Amino acid sequence: MHFPLIPSTANPTLASQLDDAINNKTKPLGSLGTLERLARQLGLIQETAAVSIDRPAMLVFAGDHGVVAEGISAYPQDVTWQMVENFLAGGAAINVFARQNGCALSIVDAGVKHDFGQRAGLVDRKIAPGTRNFALEPAMSAQQCATALEHGAALVADLPGNVVAFGEMGIGNTTAAAALMHKLAGIPAAECVGAGTGLAPDGILRKQQVIEAAAARHAGVDDPLAVLATFGGFEIAMMTGAMLEAARRRKVLLIDGFIVTSAVLVAARMAPAILDYCVFAHCSDEAGHRRMLDALGAAPLLQLGLRLGEGTGAALALPLLHAAANFLEQMATFASASVSGKSA
Structure with a gap:
């Protein structure tokens, strides 16, 4: 399927203006650390030095996995x-943290093995009641994968704000994410797998063996979309489509943990420019997340020992986006505050 090109955020003139604006605030150079890098990134995404965080939205995609x-x-x-x-x-x-931080929350049924009926707060985009078992056959057909991508893109097109946070839910999806990491980043399966929802060491080894055997079975699959269809989940595919569309619309992508980052990995293999739009909320305690972040060249904002998923890390990082935007907009400059700058 075709996705429109993601615009580059490279803009040397604006980057220089942002650097000047940040450096002329009433503080020693660089003293706001990561917030300064974040403010600069927000400005380049939004194409302005007057950055804002407007009506942030959290999308939590849910799906089941045949590999369980x-x-x-x-x-x-x-x-x-x-x-x-x-x-x-x-x-x-995620409900608690989204409420706490004023983030609109939508739950998306991408492919849960359950009939919820029409429910307030639930967006029904079910592709099928769970993927197939990728240990035996591709998790989804090419058409199912394409439909999931399209549904994700359409969901983002309806969002009014300029920040989209991503979360997920799906028993078995750390295995799918680890398989995507193994295939797309070329990292040994043993370095991709972790405890997930709480596996003991023998369970982690079992997960590794399942991924290695599946990778051997599907050895000829290399194209990112084909890898996604073969090893991914409906929620991961739908997130991938949503991310690509959000970046196309120059929205900030607030990225949660291991599974959400695996969707970024897929999207980045399709359109590398998407990484300019990603704010990586945290490095989780799920084994493999640090390696995946490193493979993407990502610098996460937080390290809180989280491994819950649901978008919780992204919601917790949202106040840092507000802080970066607010200091750039509201903090006095040396000139406006009549404060002496650093002497030569």
Whole structure:
């Protein structure tokens, strides 16, 4: 399928203006550290030195995975739909953190093995009741993958604000994410797998073996879209489409943990310029996330020992985006405050 080109954020003139604006605030040079880098990135994305955080939205994509039949999760598959019910009832961590930070929250059924019916707060974009088992066959058809990408793009097109945060839910999706990492980043499976929802060491080894065997079975699959269809999940594919469209519309992409980052990895292999739009919220405690971030050249904002998913790390990082925008907009300059600058 075809996606429009993502515009580059490279703009030397604006970059110089942003650097001057940041450096002339009433502070020692560089003393706001990562917030200065973030403010500069926001300005380049928004094509202005008057940056803003406007109506941020959190999209949490949910889907089930056929690969759970291989015994790669500490939790049963029913937990996916049960957690979606928890989201809809407002009782999950992401509900708490999204409310706390004024972030609109939408739950997207990308392919959960459950019939929810029409529900307030639930966006029904179900492709199928879960993917197939990629240990035996491709997780989805090329058409299913294309439809998931299209649905994700359409969801973003309807969002009014300039920041999109991404979260996910799906028992088995750390295995899918690790397989995508292994195939697209060329990192050994042993360095991609982790405990997920809480696997013991023998369960982690089992996950590694499943991924290695599946990679051997699908050895000829190399194109990013084909890799996504073969090893991914409906929620990961839908996120990928949403990310590509959000970047095309020059929105800020606020990236959560391991599974969400795997969608970025797919998108970046399709359109490398997307990385200019990504703010990586945190480095999770899921084994492999640091390696995946390094493979993308990403510098996460936080390291809180999180490995929950749901978009929780992204929601927790949202105040830092507000802080970066606010200091650039509201902080006095040396001239306006009649404060002496650094002597030569």
